[in-house]
Amino acid sequence: MAESTLRTEELTINMGPQHPSTHGVLRVELLTDGEIIKGAYPDIGYLHRCFEKHSETREYIQVIPFADRMDYLAAMNMELGYCLALEKLMDLEIPDRAQHLRVVVAELNRIASHLLAFGTYSIDLGAFTPFLYAFRDRERILNIFEEISGARLLYNYIRPGGVLNDFSKNIEEKISEFCKYFIPQLDEMNDLLSGNSIFVQRTCDIGVISKDMAVSYGLSGPNLRGSGIRWDLRKSQPYCGYEKYDFDVCVGEAEKGTLGDCWNRYYVRMKEMYQSVRIIEQALTQLEKGAHTARAPKTIKVEGEVYYHTECPRGALGYHLIGDGSKRPYRVKAKSPCFISISTLDEMCSGMMLADIVAYLGSIDIVLGEVDR
Amino acid sequence: MKSYFKNIFEAISTVSTGMKITMRTFLKTNGLLKKKLNGYDYGTGHVTISYPEVKDDLPLNSRNRLFNHVEGCISCNQCAVICPVDCIEIESRKKTDDEDSSAKTPPEFKSKPLKLKLLKFDIDEALCCFCGLCTEVCPTVCLVHTPEFEYSKYDRDKLNYDYLNFNDDNPFPKA
Numbered sequence: 175m176a177e178s179t180l181r182t183e184e185l186t187i188n189m190g191p192q193h194p195s196t197h198g199v200l201r202v203e204l205l206t207d208g209e210i211i212k213g214a215y216p217d218i219g220y221l222h223r224c225f226e227k228h229s230e231t232r233e234y235i236q237v238i239p240f241a242d243r244m245d246y247l248a249a250m251n252m253e254l255g256y257c258l259a260l261e262k263l264m265d266l267e268i269p270d271r272a273q274h275l276r277v278v279v280a281e282l283n284r285i286a287s288h289l290l291a292f293g294t295y296s297i298d299l300g301a302f303t304p305f306l307y308a309f310r311d312r313e314r315i316l317n318i319f320e321e322i323s324g325a326r327l328l329y330n331y332i333r334p335g336g337v338l339n340d341f342s343k344n345i346e347e348k349i350s351e352f353c354k355y356f357i358p359q360l361d362e363m364n365d366l367l368s369g370n371s372i373f374v375q376r377t378c379d380i381g382v383i384s385k386d387m388a389v390s391y392g393l394s395g396p397n398l399r400g401s402g403i404r405w406d407l408r409k410s411q412p413y414c415g416y417e418k419y420d421f422d423v424c425v426g427e428a429e430k431g432t433l434g435d436c437w438n439r440y441y442v443r444m445k446e447m448y449q450s451v452r453i454i455e456q457a458l459t460q461l462e463k464g465a466h467t468a469r470a471p472k473t474i475k476v477e478g479e480v481y482y483h484t485e486c487p488r489g490a491l492g493y494h495l496i497g498d499g500s501k502r503p504y505r506v507k508a509k510s511p512c513f514i515s516i517s518t519l520d521e522m523c524s525g526m527m528l529a530d531i532v533a534y535l536g537s538i539d540i541v542l543g544e545v546d547r
Numbered sequence: 548m549k550s551y552f553k554n555i556f557e558a559i560s561t562v563s564t565g566m567k568i569t570m571r572t573f574l575k576t577n578g579l580l581k582k583k584l585n586g587y588d589y590g591t592g593h594v595t596i597s598y599p600e601v602k603d604d605l606p607l608n609s610r611n612r613l614f615n616h617v618e619g620c621i622s623c624n625q626c627a628v629i630c631p632v633d634c635i636e637i638e639s640r641k642k643t644d645d646e647d648s649s650a651k652t653p654p655e656f657k658s659k660p661l662k663l664k665l666l667k668f669d670i671d672e673a674l675c676c677f678c679g680l681c682t683e684v685c686p687t688v689c690l691v692h693t694p695e696f697e698y699s700k701y702d703r704d705k706l707n708y709d710y711l712n713f714n715d716d717n718p719f720p721k722a
Contacts, residue, residue, distance in 0.1 A: 236631040239678035303569055310594045324610040324692065330678045338683075366565045371558040 184212055191220050195298040195532045198542030202519065202535075206528060214523035214531065216516050222546040229506040234260060234474040234497075235334065237506060242328040244508060245544040247290055250283035250319075251486040252544075253332040256506075258413055259482035259493040260334050264474065271464035272336035273415040277457045278349065279322065279331065280414070281450040285356070286315040287487035288443045288450075295440060295536040296367055299376050304367045311359055318348055334474060336467025350458050353451050360447055368441060377440060378431030381522050381534035388434065391518050394511045395489025396446065397538050400426040400439030407485040414484075419456050421449045436537035443539070475501050488512050488539055508547060512540040605694040610677045612695045613670050615710040619656025619689030622663040626681035626690055634674035635681060638667035656687040665711065672698070673706040 190201040199220035205213035225244060229237045241256040242249040254276060261268065293308030316326045322345055323331035323338060331338045341349075367373055383393070388401040398405055406423040408416040424445035426438030476497035483492035489511025496505040515538040523531050576593060596603060605611070622639035642648050642664050650661045682690050700706055 232631055233629075235680065236629065239631050239676055239680070242678075301565075303565065313594065320609055321606045324606070324608040324679060325677060328677070330680070338679075362568055366568050369561050370565055371554075371561040374561075 182207075189531070191217075195294075195535060196542075197294065197535070197540055198545075200516070200535075200540070200542050200545075202531070204523075204528070204531070209528050211523050211526050211528060211531060214519050216519050218513075218516065218542070218545050220546065221542045225547040226506055226508065229503055231502065233501050234476070234503060237503065238333070239328065239330050241508075242330060243543060244510070244547055245287075245486065245488065245491075245512075245541045246327055247541055248283050248287040248487045249327060249329050250279045250332065251287075251484065252491065253329065254280050254414070255482065255484040255486065255491050255493050256495075257332050257334050258484060259480050259495045260474070260476070262480045262482055263476040263478050263495060263497055264334065264470070266335055266468055266470060268336060268468055269465040270415075271340075271462060272466050272468065274457045274461050275337050275341060275466060276332060276414050277416065277419070278341075278454055279319070279329075279337070281453045281457070282315050282318065282349070284487045285447050285450050286312050288447050289315075291443055291487075291536075291539040292363065292367070292440070295539075296373070298532050298536040299373060301367060301370070301373060304363060307359070307363050307366065311356060314352055314355075318345065318352065321345055321348070333467065333470070335470030336465070338467075340466040341461075346458060346461065349454065353455050353458075356451060357448070360444070360451075364444055368444060374430055374437060376530075376533055377436040377537065380436045380530045381526070381537060382432050383434040383518065383522065385434070387518075387521075392514050393489065393518070394514070395486065396442045397439055397489065397511075397515055399424060400442045400537075401434035402426050402428075402438075407483060407490050411483075413482075416453075418460070419453050421453050421456075424449060436533050439537045439539075473501050475499060483509070486511065488541065488544070489515070491544075508544075510544045510547065512538075512542075512544045516540055516545055605696070607694065608692075609694045610679045610682075610692040612672060612693050612698050613675060613681070613708075614691055614693050614695075615668055615670070616656065616689040616691075617665060617668055617710050617713075619652045619687045620665055620668060621652060621659050621661055621687055622665045623686060625684045625686070629680045629684050631678060631680065632674050632676050634671045634676075636667060636669040636671075637665070639663040639665050652687055652689070656689050659687050668710045669707055670710065671707045673703055 185206050187204050187206060188201060189204055190196040191199040201217040201220065203215040203217060204211055225240045229240055238253055238256060241252045244252050289308040289312045293305040296304035319329060320326050322341065323329040383401050385401050385403055388398050388403060402425055404423050404425050409423050424442050426433050426442050428438060429441065431437045477499040479496045481492055481494045483490045491511055492509035494507040495503060498504040522534060622637060624637050627635040627637050640663065642662065646664065651658045652661060679692060682692055
């Protein structure tokens with residue numbers, strides 16, 4: 175009797191753009207049926223800063239600060255991709271030392287970025303303590319970066335031909351000291367959260383991206399590897415001398431839950447931090463005396479077209495650069511990994527419980543600055 | 548039934564693992580625990596500072612507020628050209644006959660000839676993106692980023708610094 179008279183309807187609710195767990199300014203329109211999500215439509219563009227169009231009115235070197243601001247949590251990796259693309263157009267030979275310096279800063283930034291992902295993910299799921307541990311160690315990396323480049327987040331450090339300035343002996347020591355310090359801390363963080371029963375139950379078997387789906391969407395980075403696909407541009411298409419380093423590509427192995435769920439994506443990031451430390455240690459021992467930058471012309475004028483992609487903390491970031499022989503780029507197009515991750519939202523979240531969308535959003539680790547550009 | 552109790556046991560044991568780490572960090576931070584446990588150096592002491600009273604030492608090369616030593620500026624306009632956000636405004640004119648055309652910048656600014664008279668050197672710090680490109684191209688190194696970062700103002704116009712008549716409430720630290 176009661177069933178026939180009770181009117182039910184689907185309810186549309188807004189998540190964001192100020193929601194703390196959307197990691198930036200993402201608005202998701204959720205169509206809900208009680209506690210079940212029927213559809214999730216991401217509304218992006220709140221952080222659109224016209225980076226690509228603006229770059230066309232700037233000289234090549236002036237684009238680097240804009241590239242920084244795309245993924246502000248891994249600015250070194252963003253610059254690196256742009257500079258590598260530009261160098262490929264310029265046919266510039268990079269000195270050995272510069273290559274190693276670039277690898278060190280890129281991997282340090284990867285650790286910083288993954289630490290932030292780890293910390294904010296725990297906060298999204300209601301665990302406050304790991305966040306403090308993650309930020310304590312991220313702070314050390316930022317202090318190192320501040321000493322190297324002068325800035326804490328937006329470095330403008332990697333330049334066409336090499337890097338802005340060389341490491342001092344002091345900084346080399348500081349970085350190797352950090353590596354020694356960091357491994358036990360990482361073990362500790364791992365103990366703190368990875369096995370925690372509450373955390374495991376909120377993340378295991380949630381948002382399972384199958385292998386086929388990951389490939390068909392074109393996911394990359396930890397999100398792809400979390401689904402068990404061994405694909406890392408550092409290994410498969412090495413740049414910057416990554417082929418000289420001995421490291422493993424971390425993939426999800428379903429230690430808990432099913433392959434491709436939130437927990438596995440999270441755990442791939444934890445494992446990657448260990449590998450990054452390994453790479454940094456190797457790069458520091460291989461550092462030899464030499465020039466930190468090649469002789470690059472003061473005003474860069476290039477002609478041609480290039481696509482270059484690098485492995486950033488959030489996936490494969492590609493730059494499509496077209497030069498028309500003038501000192502300004504004709505077109506700078508960035509292919510963002512986060513944009514692809516966010517496009518899985520509707521398919522993955524339909525049928526999910528309302529509380530799980532936060533777990534899913536945190537596990538794909540998006541940065542809206544890069545999505546909107 | 549068996550799995551019910553197993554679940555409870557698992558929840559308690561895994562949560563207590565985290566609690567143990569928290570407790571050890573707490574004790575270590577407060578100097579109550581000295582030794583290392585399981586090879587971990589639990590806790591690292593206090594990591595925060597009480598900011599306005601205690602200030603962190605920023606490295607000398609940290610990029611914060613710009614400062615131009617106008618006596619060393621040769622009005623070459625390179626900084627204004629390279630600025631990605633066009634926040635530097637420079638005006639200059641040729642020197643007239645009754646002005647000393649053989650003047651040079653002070654030796655700390657590389658003793659370059661001062662051919663032009665600087666009329667205006669404004670930087671809108673509200674626009675500045677702190678990329679550091681302008682300080683790199685400066686031929687006399689008179690335009691520098693300083694470690695000074697506390698310069699917020701109630702009025703946005705006050706962030707437009709006129710370095711030819713520079714006076715600020717806070718005396719500027721020598722860079």
